[in-house]
Amino acid sequence: MTASSPLQASSAQAPRALDDFLARAAARLSQVPPAPYAADSHATLNGDHALGGHGQVNDKPPRPAAVLVAVVARPEPTVLLTLRSTTLSAHAGQIAFPGGRRDPEDKDEVATALREAREEVGLAASLVRPLGFLDGYLSSTHFWIVPVVGLVQPDYALTLNPAEVQEAFEVPLSFLMTPANHQRQSLMRDGVKRQFYAMPYEGRFIWGVTAGLLRNLYERVYA
Incomplete structure (x- = not known):
């Protein structure tokens, strides 16, 4: 995304x-992607480590990735999420945004997010209007994730890639942007108590990276 792609105002008739x-979003989202990961700024970065209990800093540079935080332009906006396949090597069986590792052929993070959304769920790039960026996010699996917020036309059609995605569904933005729904939970892993955000919704457990990114959306746009 570049400065030449400004957010357009919605019509007076819009809900x-x-x-x-x-x-x-126009006033508060960044119009430039977050800076590349720097180990010396680890303590101040957003990520799985931010709530504590995620061990020492990894000396290796994280793998660059991007996700599409897809807000569907319904009268009451929703967020499009996926349930990842249980056979994937990272974050298997978890609820996630469409996204993945940046390929050398990708022009920028927006290109990565749109390509991954097309490959995972068949979402056409022509139906997505990029709005801006959230803060970069460092995952416990050592990805440096750039979240691209995009507005999705509500008449979209999906074709899921079963090797990557079991299901796609929408959750009301109003629920996800309500602080009372942002639980802080913990689990023991490798002898370390790790803390994370969770946003359970109608039997679905939204947590970890996805909940952390949604919390950042709240902090950037609504707080």
């Missing part, structure tokens, strides 16, 4: 909730 989100 109030969508208008509110777009206005906030």
Whole structure:
């Protein structure tokens, strides 16, 4: 995404909730991607480590990745999420945004996010309008994730790649942006108590990286 791709104002006829989100996004989302990961700034970065209990800093540079934080432009906006395949090597069986590792052929992080969304769930790039970026996120699996927020036309159609995605579904943005729904939970792993955000919704357990990115969306756009 470049400065030549500004957020366009919604029409006066658009629903109030969508208008509110777009206005906030235009004012508060970054129009440039987060800076590349730097180990000396680890303590101040957003990521799985931010709530504590995730061990020492990995000396190796993290693998670059991007995800599409897809907000569907319904009268009451929703967020498009996926349930990852249980056979994947990272974050298997978890709820996630479409996204993945950046390929050398990708022009930028937006290209990565749109390519991954097309490959994973068949979402056409022509139906997505990039709005801006959230803060970079360092995952416990050592990915440096650039979150691209995009507005998705509600008449989209999906074709899931079963090797990567079991299911795609929507969750109301209003639920995800309500702080009372942002639980702080913990688990023991490798003898370390690790803390994370969780946002359980109608039998679905949204947690870890995905919940952390949604919390950052709240902090950047609504807090």
